[in-house]
Amino acid sequence: KQWYQRRVAITAGIDEAHNLIETINEIHSITIHEKDCVTTHRKLNLYLRKVKAKLKPINLLHCKQVIHCVSKLAASFKKIQVPGSPPKTHLFTIGDFQTKADLGDMKLFDLVKYIRESHLAQKIQGYEEKSGDVTIHARSVLAEISSLLRCLTNADTAGRVLVVCEAESSSSSSSSSSSS
Secondary structure, three states: OOOEEEEEEEEOOOOOOOOHHHHHHHOOOOEEEHHHHHHHHHHHHHHHHHHHHHOOHHHHHHHHHHHHHHHHHHHHHHHHOOOOOOOOEEEEEHHHHHHHOOOOOOOHHHHHHHHHHHOHHHHHHHHHHHOOOOOOOOOOHHHHHHHHHHHHOOOHHHOEEEEEEEEOOOOOOOOOOOOO
């Protein structure tokens, strides 16, 4: 049975040919792996169960919406790469990716604002450390997901979403870069 690692990346066109290396290095990029989405979804659910009684109703609603959005993002990887098909790369416009990921009806601006203002990414990361489930990554995956959502709120012509599906080996992990 072959397993595939799926990741999403945001890309943008470059309109200047000179100083190409510097331009590429300055482009905002985001990389999110499918397994990170699944893990973040699980940790958000654990966090919500722990703090549910303490949250105001509006914050409870927003937290549930973030969980739902992360779930849809994780599920989008499976929709894009059909199991059993050979690994390949898919390039989408922002609107096409939102449709494929079923994010079109979500208020992404509100979710990004909630994650930022509530410091949810930091709370989840802090909760991971307190529970003994210290992340291998130095970055917060939820912060990366929030950056992706922020990029998805840009105009449809402003960028592209690149989904890379690779065969996953048991001894290595792959990474990707993305730009917006």
